[in-house]
Amino acid sequence: MTFEVRFCSHCAAPLQRLMATEDGGPKERLRCAACGWTHWNNPTPVLAAVIECADRDGRLLLARNAAWSGRMFALITGFMEAGETPEQGITREIAEETALQVETLELIGVYDFQRMNQLIVAYHAVARGEIVLSPELAEYKLFEPAAVRCWRAGTGYALADWLRSRGHEPQFIELPPR
Numbered sequence: 606m607t608f609e610v611r612f613c614s615h616c617a618a619p620l621q622r623l624m625a626t627e628d629g630g631p632k633e634r635l636r637c638a639a640c641g642w643t644h645w646n647n648p649t650p651v652l653a654a655v656i657e658c659a660d661r662d663g664r665l666l667l668a669r670n671a672a673w674s675g676r677m678f679a680l681i682t683g684f685m686e687a688g689e690t691p692e693q694g695i696t697r698e699i700a701e702e703t704a705l706q707v708e709t710l711e712l713i714g715v716y717d718f719q720r721m722n723q724l725i726v727a728y729h730a731v732a733r734g735e736i737v738l739s740p741e742l743a744e745y746k747l748f749e750p751a752a753v754r755c756w757r758a759g760t761g762y763a764l765a766d767w768l769r770s771r772g773h774e775p776q777f778i779e780l781p782p783r
């Protein structure tokens with residue numbers, strides 16, 4: 606869920622679309638006429654993991670978010686928090702959302718997700734342990750790497766790149782256009 610920012614976070618005056626000269630030239634953005642604050646609207650870093658279950662024959666854990674309609678299974682993701690490294694953040698998210706303990710992490714890559722104004726930092730996580738889902742997640746499924754399907758959005762491209770690195774040509778599912 607995204608919220609539109611309407612008020613200055615410094616002085617609470619309503620924001621307006623105003624031109625100003627920036628390093629790159631004139632630019633219209635949401636700005637505060639009262640105090641000069643600019644709503645930059647920079648993308649938010651989101652951490653994601655392709656979880657390989659070392660104690661389940663190397664199958665991949667994908668989960669379905671309780672808030673989603675449909676039968677879409679996806680990577681475990683979460684927002685990076687202040688005061689942690691990306692590696693600490695994804696280890697925390699995996700523990701919070703699945704109870705799995707991470708053994709190794711390897712960066713897959715960094716992906717844009719412009720529809721949500723997010724930057725996806727995707728890891729391959731080798732993990733093990735009992736699986737206990739957080740209430741945010743409705744269910745999980747374990748997939749053989751050769752059988753998992755990818756989707757055409759940030760985390761889906763991360764999964765595809767990881768599959769290619771393991772010698773699997775990724776198969777994509779086509780989602781209805783939004």
Ligand SMILES: [Zn+2]
Nearest residue numbers: 613616637640
């Ligand atoms: Zn202001």
